[in-house]
Amino acid sequence: MQQASFRRIDVTAARAIIGGGRALVIDVRDPESFSRGHIGGAELATRENISSFVTLTPKDRPVVICCYHGNSSQAYAKYFTEQGFSDVYSLDGGYEAWARAAPAPVALSPALEAFLAEHGFAAGDVNGRNKDNVTPLMVAARLAPPALVAEVIAAGADIHATNGDGNQALWLACVGEIEENIALLIRAGIDIRHVNVNSATPLMFAASSGRARAVAQLMAAGADPAFETDLGLTALDMASTKECLDLMRAEVKRRKAAATAS
Structure with a gap:
């Protein structure tokens, strides 16, 4: 059986997938960058805990992976497909693209x-x-x-x-x-x-x-x-x-x- 491959997606496609409510969003940047800003609901992945995501996540759950610029996320996405995940995405442009595409903030009460x-x-x-x-x-x-x-x-x-x-x-x-x-x-x-x-x-x-x-x-x-x-x-x-x-x-x-x- 041919192994599934991950897909590279832009911010618009990522928002649609994440908006579906089932996706696991994994951020593979460093903890300090993550703390300064990240996609809502994203989980920070490190070398120490990445295996837990693979072990505990259902293989049919969509996985969206985000890094700084969309490069290292592809390596992680490939790893997840090799572990049997069928619906894996790498965010092109990384978190910087996500942040640039964010609408102007509205002052909240x-x-x-x-x-x-x-x-x-x-x-x-x-x-x-x-x-x-x-x-x-x-x-x-x-x-x-x-x-x-x-x-x-x-x-x-x-x-x-x-x-x-x-x-x-x-x-x-x-x-x-x-x-x-x-x-x-x-x-x-x-x-x-x-x-x-x-x-x-x-x-x-x-x-x-x-x-x-x-x-x-x-x-x-x-x-x-x-x-x-x-x-x-x-x-x-x-x-x-x-x-x-x-x-x-x-x-x-x-x-x-x-x-x-x-």
Whole structure:
């Protein structure tokens, strides 16, 4: 069998891969350079710990490797492919290219900076990831007051980023069931029909967990209760309360009536 080879990618492609939420980002620069600045969620690799990344990381997990200028990262990327990893990338231009391509920083409020620090994010980075591989928007959507969520979105947060389970911020907003946070994400254009790694939608989660207010908002925004998982289950099948089931049935009936009238 032919051994897979790593791919060289630019910053735009790297952002897309990292934004998917599953990638392991490895920085192979020296500790001092890493401390001055690094890609959000990146792990510092050294000669002493590099083997632990190979041993502990699933071989099908995407691996993005970053160095100073994109040279030594290629040697590390080759090493990972030799160890059986199937989805390995070397960042062309290294961290310098990443830093140059970063948008101009937006001044954040003290409240948002405090929120970032409290939840393990780098100062001023609304698109970084913490040790739990989630973004500030995901955490804020679940926990924070709407004014702070609105500020995170306005500061340029990627509303389409996903966590390790393939869930966008809307899923986390449904967990917290803060109605205005759900509304803010919907108005910002988040995909209400997005499916996670289990082929489940935010509506399925809301219905299965009895979060009727979230169900009502998602249905009003056009969520599809008839969408099926790989097992053939729908949000209607998953409804854990009569209130959630009745909300979806009523909206389906209204949509049918509207379609017939037109």
